Amino acid sequence: MTGPLSEQERTLLYSLIARRRSVRDYDDSAIQQQTLMRMLDGAQGVTDQDGGRGAPSAHALHPLGLTVIARRIQDLAPAIYGFDPDNHQLNRQAELPAAGSLLQVSLADDVWLESAAAIIVITADHERALRHFADQQSDGQRGARYIDVEAGAVAQSLYLATLVEGLGGVLVMGVDDQALARLLPLPSGHRAVALFCLGQCRS
Ligand SMILES: Cc1cc2nc3c(=O)[nH]c(=O)nc-3n(C[C@H](O)[C@H](O)[C@H](O)COP(=O)(O)O)c2cc1C
Numbered sequence: 001m002t003g004p005l006s007e008q009e010r011t012l013l014y015s016l017i018a019r020r021r022s023v024r025d026y027d028d029s030a031i032q033q034q035t036l037m038r039m040l041d042g043a044q045g046v047t048d049q050d051g052g053r054g055a056p057s058a059h060a061l062h063p064l065g066l067t068v069i070a071r072r073i074q075d076l077a078p079a080i081y082g083f084d085p086d087n088h089q090l091n092r093q094a095e096l097p098a099a100g101s102l103l104q105v106s107l108a109d110d111v112w113l114e115s116a117a118a119i120i121v122i123t124a125d126h127e128r129a130l131r132h133f134a135d136q137q138s139d140g141q142r143g144a145r146y147i148d149v150e151a152g153a154v155a156q157s158l159y160l161a162t163l164v165e166g167l168g169g170v171l172v173m174g175v176d177d178q179a180l181a182r183l184l185p186l187p188s189g190h191r192a193v194a195l196f197c198l199g200q201c202r203s
Helices: 007-019 033-044 101-105 126-132 142-165 177-183
Strands: 064-070 079-084 089-094 118-124 168-172 191-199
Touching (some): 064 089, 118 142, 126 142, 177 191
Antiparallel strands (some): 079 089
16 A cells, blocks of 8 residues: 655656657666666565565466566676566576577567667466466456556556666567577466567667
8 A cells, every 4th residue: 555645756657657758779888787676676576565566467466477688787697587576686597599589589670679788578477377367258368368468567667667767668579479489488387478678778
């Protein structure tokens, strides 16, 4: 539960929402590790003792996960990391994908997939969500709808966080899902839902 907000806090939130835009042009600089961690915590970290998070989730199932392709993060070896929302930490999973390989899975020549300092991959355990919500819809697909909506909430949090952190970012979903799945080591049972490219704005 939140207490009453100050006028300043209210104004800030609506001003951030109004200023939110996709940014695709990044320079070569690194992002501070604590900045990245604040963004991950804001998007998916556990924020109370009951397991509540900043992003809503149907039945509080929380089928989403975050995997980070960390290219230029200060004091963090370039690699793919899994975000642990309970312990607010990154766990190394694998080497970075080869240079150029993310661009190859793009459906629209999205070169920012290669220039971003980091890419936050929003993943989901579809089978878990489909099982859990199977009785809510005759074709059993309700869980997939919930996942897409929940990923949208996470994406909006990431967009707003980029403004607070003085960074730029863009949500990318125009990718070949199968090719991406072959490229990225994701948590067991998870598939990528969306990619959020992140970097220091060039201009
Ligand atoms: C579901 C979704 C998928 C998107 N996929 C891509 C994408 O593949 N590549 C890209 O550059 N931008 C992508 N975007 C960003 C949109 O292009 C962008 O939000 C739109 O042009 C409006 O611009 P704005 O975000 O600056 O308001 C996506 C946005 C959403 C919501």
